[in-house]
Amino acid sequence: MLLGAHVSTAGGCRNAPQRGADIGATAIQIFTKQPNRWAEVEVSDEECDLYRGGIHTHGVRYAVAHDSYLINLATADPVLRERSYAAFRGELRRAVRLGLDALVTHPGNATDGDVARGLWQNAELIAQAMEEEGGTVEVLLETTAGSGKVLGSRFEELREMIDRIPPAVRGRVGVCVDTCHVYAAGYDLRGDYDGVIAQFADVIGLDRLRLFHLNDSMTPFASKRDRHAAIGEGSLGDEPFRRLMNDERFAHVPRVLETPKELPEDPKDLVTLDRRNLARLRAFLEA
Incomplete structure (x- = not known):
């Protein structure tokens, strides 16, 4: 089973595979740049070589990047739209150069309240970036908790975006299901697991489910709030x-x-809680 956690790239992407090994991960998620800043970065040939070498050495079999939190491909603001598109292309470019398997992206925020326009625009820009950057990296639309005017909290919205992606690249587009987000959005994984999975299968198709973010929720069912818990x-x-x-x-x-990740008694310890959560998940598998 491909199982792991989001790991830090402090000091460079080259350090992520070792940090995955430190928690016993066979799958990792990373940021390829600071997620809360617009400043773009390019990964050097040396960085790419060292990262790929580390992936091989440490037995990481699946690696995905999460794009910047600032990107909003569904915005009605033309300035933010162009800035977001350039940033998304940068994310995809780095993912291709590093040889990542996928890039996770949030479906964006329809700031003007026009959901149809936001979904159409987001899909169009994702497809354009994929065509321009090339490669084989998958783009995974992440389920959202549904607060405000954020898109992607309903399976139907994700399906509509996928359907608007041209066939030439549609096969490389999938969904990342975040357990906290779908529960907060009103899909009752706790009370109706089979029903939620059946609904996803009917609306989107299980073949499009390419990644799970495993997170418990600090807030109650259908809260529309994105607060992760152990x-x-x-x-x-x-x-x-x-x-x-x-x-x-x-x-x-x-x-x-x-x-x-941070232990209250030792904020510098970023491995103990990941190890504890992964052990708990593996115990479920062994039970």
């Missing part, structure tokens, strides 16, 4: 994760944690 310590509880870990339909789907 596995089994939030309102989702253990059972949905036990089901996911043993669901044979998803045996091939990578899973990464985005749960809190």
